[in-house]
Amino acid sequence: MKDEIHPKYYSEAKVTCACGNTWTTGATQELIRTDVCSACHPFYTGEQRIVDTAGQVERFMRRLEKKVEAVGEAEA
Secondary structure (H helix, E strand, O other): OOOOOOOOOEEEEEEEEOOOOEEEEEEOOOEEEEOOOOOOOHHHHOOOOOOOOOOHHHHHHHHHHHHHHHHHHHHO
16 A cells, blocks of 8 residues: 555544534544434434424425415415
């Protein structure tokens, strides 16, 4: 292998989730921030909630409401 082409490896890299959960792991970055983890992800917790960081769900719900209103007005 060639020398000096690989990134520095941090064996004690700290991972921080938006829910406040933290743990250490090995990585090429010293600090990692994430939005969801196994402690707060709906699949693992069994909660029924929508994880949306970009507002896509809200935008879809607004479009859906407009469509329902338009159909209701057309039937009336």
